Amino acid sequence: MKKLINAADTVVADALLGIDAAHPALRVDHEHRIIYRADTARPNKVGLVSGGGSGHEPLHGGFVGFGMLDAACAGEMFTSPTPDQMFEATTTVDRGAGVLHIIKNYTGDVMNFEMAAEMAEADTGILVESVVTHDDVAVQDSLYTAGRRGVGVTVFVEKIAGAAAEQGRDLRSVAALARRVSDSGRSMGVALTSGTVPAVGKPTFDLPDDQMELGVGIHGEPGRERVPLAGAAQIADRLLEPILADLDFTRSGTIVMLNGLGGSPLIELYVMYAEVKKILDRAGVDVARSLVGNYITSLDMAGCSVTLLAADDELITLWDAPVETPGLRWGR
Amino acid sequence: MKKLINAADTVVADALLGIDAAHPALRVDHEHRIIYRADTARPNKVGLVSGGGSGHEPLHGGFVGFGMLDAACAGEMFTSPTPDQMFEATTTVDRGAGVLHIIKNYTGDVMNFEMAAEMAEADTGILVESVVTHDDVAVQDSLYTAGRRGVGVTVFVEKIAGAAAEQGRDLRSVAALARRVSDSGRSMGVALTSGTVPAVGKPTFDLPDDQMELGVGIHGEPGRERVPLAGAAQIADRLLEPILADLDFTRSGTIVMLNGLGGSPLIELYVMYAEVKKILDRAGVDVARSLVGNYITSLDMAGCSVTLLAADDELITLWDAPVETPGLRWGR
Amino acid sequence: MTADPSVTPSTLTLDNVRGWITSFHTLVTEQKAYLTELDSAIGDADHGTNLSRGMDAVATTLDGAAPAGIGELLKGVGMTLVSTVGGASGPLYGTFFLRFAASAGDAGTLDGEAVGTALTAGLAGVVARGKASVGDKTMVDALTPAVTAWGDAIDNGATLTDAATAARDAARLGSDSTMPLVARKGRASYLGERSAGHLDPGSVSTTLLFTALAQALP
Amino acid sequence: MTADPSVTPSTLTLDNVRGWITSFHTLVTEQKAYLTELDSAIGDADHGTNLSRGMDAVATTLDGAAPAGIGELLKGVGMTLVSTVGGASGPLYGTFFLRFAASAGDAGTLDGEAVGTALTAGLAGVVARGKASVGDKTMVDALTPAVTAWGDAIDNGATLTDAATAARDAARLGSDSTMPLVARKGRASYLGERSAGHLDPGSVSTTLLFTALAQALP
Numbered sequence A, B: 001m002k003k004l005i006n007a008a009d010t011v012v013a014d015a016l017l018g019i020d021a022a023h024p025a026l027r028v029d030h031e032h033r034i035i036y037r038a039d040t041a042r043p044n045k046v047g048l049v050s051g052g053g054s055g056h057e058p059l060h061g062g063f064v065g066f067g068m069l070d071a072a073c074a075g076e077m078f079t080s081p082t083p084d085q086m087f088e089a090t091t092t093v094d095r096g097a098g099v100l101h102i103i104k105n106y107t108g109d110v111m112n113f114e115m116a117a118e119m120a121e122a123d124t125g126i127l128v129e130s131v132v133t134h135d136d137v138a139v140q141d142s143l144y145t146a147g148r149r150g151v152g153v154t155v156f157v158e159k160i161a162g163a164a165a166e167q168g169r170d171l172r173s174v175a176a177l178a179r180r181v182s183d184s185g186r187s188m189g190v191a192l193t194s195g196t197v198p199a200v201g202k203p204t205f206d207l208p209d210d211q212m213e214l215g216v217g218i219h220g221e222p223g224r225e226r227v228p229l230a231g232a233a234q235i236a237d238r239l240l241e242p243i244l245a246d247l248d249f250t251r252s253g254t255i256v257m258l259n260g261l262g263g264s265p266l267i268e269l270y271v272m273y274a275e276v277k278k279i280l281d282r283a284g285v286d287v288a289r290s291l292v293g294n295y296i297t298s299l300d301m302a303g304c305s306v307t308l309l310a311a312d313d314e315l316i317t318l319w320d321a322p323v324e325t326p327g328l329r330w331g332r
Numbered sequence C, D: 001m002t003a004d005p006s007v008t009p010s011t012l013t014l015d016n017v018r019g020w021i022t023s024f025h026t027l028v029t030e031q032k033a034y035l036t037e038l039d040s041a042i043g044d045a046d047h048g049t050n051l052s053r054g055m056d057a058v059a060t061t062l063d064g065a066a067p068a069g070i071g072e073l074l075k076g077v078g079m080t081l082v083s084t085v086g087g088a089s090g091p092l093y094g095t096f097f098l099r100f101a102a103s104a105g106d107a108g109t110l111d112g113e114a115v116g117t118a119l120t121a122g123l124a125g126v127v128a129r130g131k132a133s134v135g136d137k138t139m140v141d142a143l144t145p146a147v148t149a150w151g152d153a154i155d156n157g158a159t160l161t162d163a164a165t166a167a168r169d170a171a172r173l174g175s176d177s178t179m180p181l182v183a184r185k186g187r188a189s190y191l192g193e194r195s196a197g198h199l200d201p202g203s204v205s206t207t208l209l210f211t212a213l214a215q216a217l218p
């Protein structure tokens, strides 16, 4: 394992020091491992809290700031943060209008956030709503399973709900919007190599030199199938096929994210995006907005994921609204 | 070699297709492999042209846009672009006020840009000035060698000269400013692994599991020395020691860039930045602004570099000026 | 542990409970790598790390604490687990101990029936939180038969020691039964058919929980 | 190649020049991997790729072109190299051919002395562009002795064939001499002392250039 770290068990704490030092617009509570906006949101703005295991940077801490999250809770590497973190964040960011929890659908995250919401409502009366993202089409969806994993659409939910909250909408309306965004997105990823969790010290899974893992999860969860390594065009095809089969993206504009998983250089992401765009053009999908880069990663995993969001004019307007975070910034 | 590409010899062309598709604010001349601003700069703005080998994304194409470059020429992987590309870019972006060439100090880049400038002045009368960046302290500087390599400070030159050009300064003044920035920056990098050039198909250099290459170049050029792998704190020390020995950074504000080389995840860059910041604080260096992320990369090389720029109020004001490019964006 | 091993206990004392937690800590520490290895086959390779981080914190908290009753002691355990483990197992083990504690109240000792009631409350909390049924390939597959076995043993007049042994054996059988199952809850469910052929890590740590209880009731 | 091999040529014809470029293309193609390997030791592993990309483009350009004179032909070669090679070798080889072409002008044939003058002009261009001296461990270390050897041979009344052979041998010796040197120009100079013990790739490709000339003047 070759990593720019001090020790496996200090990575999260050390990275939080770096985030704190690098971004004067953020404030970090190191005891609770919470990243806040340094400025105070105005009274009656709905608060937005997200969080999850570390190792997916810039998600979530890199999306804290004007027009997006008010706080992000950092868990251990790939491990959900604990309810007391979310409770602390929730009480801190509440400005009287309640707080929305944005949760990626993993059993641990859902349960920890649930406990935090119960604590907040019981102990303080703060209204909490939550949205659970579940956009990974690699996973079969069913009432009898844990459901689909939450991945790329989480970035869209945080941006769009953040813009709505900044505009002064109330908790119910922001939560409904967030759920609409979550339901309108689909994602699929591919790994060329496994990431390495520092505490484990070796790659999470072995992948032969001539194979790739299609439908991989952002914690290195195995995907749909292991297939021979292919060219960018074929990879794009195999990522988009299940996405386009799952939801009709031809009835509105679409926001597309070509996301790097951490170990793939930008030039490769652009190569992939070119192929994705060709397929979308052929499929009659109108790309209204696009993002290419590392937004929701899996440590040093080589590979990428594609997220499509069916976005009507309201969502696109909110997407375009000003945002000022380390990970996304425009309009200010 | 595991890469998200179609074929080794189409990577640059394919990536340019992706850049074109992803960024409506850019326009790509695929024949000449030039990335332009899609809008036209106003008359009499000094034009800024840079370029270099591909594989360092977002440099340079990701820094084209309002407040930064007018055009970037993309060479083959790690190979300087050719004079006809720079000639074409120069004549296209000239708005009557002349053009500044921003060149990283590598023999090939310098000679190719030189020929382009000769062509432009001889064939069209366009005034061309140039700045050659040479900030890599890993390399011994001397009149009898090719001099230091141009690396991270190039990002600062492009941003600050871009802001000055946007403000309407004339060619001489923009060029002088660019040279001042170039002379005020120092960089040093470290590789944990080698990147792999697609056409070569295997890592440029072998690095044992327990060693790192200190002072590596962005094309995988060997560095100062190969030393045992160390923790983030020691690495930060060994990167900053030669930088701080080479120039006094305590006499003004400093802009710091902690740059990832392409294969290292953001969480590790933050860990490194925390250590860098501690050392700078101890050394009495006042960090006025900072950047943490992938800005000048070396394909999928794991590792990072640090760049320090001694920045007086003028430089910091220009740094803060609005910029709208895929790689850097604020104020708009 | 100050329990006198020569006496067959007829109640679970505060000291027994402390011994239970201490033994669980020891077992989790010993089996940390094994639990993580099980989790790397069908999860994300952290169950051992998670639980041992939590039990280390529990040990630190308990050290020097002088809780007045079983409820207070186990509430502390539950809260510590909730706030240090994270992941799926944190809320689940945390809820288990919190509900057990609530059932135990400020009692200083619990008889076999009261322990059964508290265990049942803990199980109900886990099910309410995780919504898993037996057969979903989770810790519930070990916890459910263990709690049932305890109750049955006490109903049949067994000593606490025998009840704990029966519960431990039932947990182990329940854990073993997860091997062929396809997971329907938790991270392993993403694997679908490929989750079959592996033990569920949480069911193995649950077996440790009852092994620890049996060790604390010698 | 339409040159009649049974006749010892006394001038360099347009056909000889075409043969020179064709042979250089063939040799560069054959030695592409070797040149890149040399460049990976002390450079960036692309000299073979660069030069062969350029010579492939030259071959395509020349194919079907009917230049009126040596100058026109080699100007095309130079411009193609400049616009397709990139890196350090592009401007250097490009400048070499452009200066050679300018010296040759619209002549259809060149005698030995005129070839010497053109070679000298090419060398001067390379030095002006790259500012390297003999001993800096660059292509100049092969080019300089080769040009000198050609001139000396012609001054001593040698045939063009013998002059070309002498130039080729001098280039090779010059290239071999780069082995122990510490590079002072180009990418290898970043290595300092560690550049010693390796051949300079550009000097090896320059040897191929004169090997090709000798092949074209049989």
Ligand SMILES: Nc1ncnc2c1ncn2[C@@H]1O[C@H](COP(=O)(O)OP(=O)(O)O)[C@@H](O)[C@H]1O
Pocket: A079, A080, A107, A108, A109, C039, C043, C044, C046, C047, C048, C050, C051, C086, C087, C088, C089, C090, C092, C126, C129, C130, C131, C132, C137, C138, C139, C140, C185, C186, C187, C200, C201, C202, C203
């Ligand atoms: N919904 C659930 N109900 C009961 N137990 C569950 C549930 N989901 C997961 N588990 C248990 O949690 C264990 C995994 O714990 P752990 O690895 O610590 O958390 P995570 O899955 O978040 O990494 C599984 O082996 C399983 O026994």
Ligand SMILES: Nc1ncnc2c1ncn2[C@@H]1O[C@H](COP(=O)(O)OP(=O)(O)O)[C@@H](O)[C@H]1O
Pocket: B079, B080, B107, B108, B109, D039, D043, D044, D046, D047, D048, D050, D051, D086, D087, D088, D089, D090, D092, D126, D129, D130, D131, D132, D137, D138, D139, D140, D185, D186, D187, D200, D201, D202, D203
């Ligand atoms: N300043 C210079 N003068 C003469 N030749 C040079 C100079 N710099 C480099 N070279 C030659 O160029 C060769 C490298 O060419 P190439 O690998 O194609 O370009 P790059 O170094 O840009 O990758 C070196 O081996 C050397 O012979």
Ligand SMILES: [Mg+2]
Pocket: A078, A079, A080, A108, C044, C046, C087, C088
């Ligand atoms: Mg986990």
Ligand SMILES: [Mg+2]
Pocket: B078, B079, B080, B108, D044, D046, D087, D088
């Ligand atoms: Mg090169």
Ligand SMILES: [Mg+2]
Pocket: C039, C043, C044, C045, C046, C047, C087, C187
């Ligand atoms: Mg786990």
Ligand SMILES: [Mg+2]
Pocket: D039, D043, D044, D045, D046, D047, D087, D187
């Ligand atoms: Mg080279």
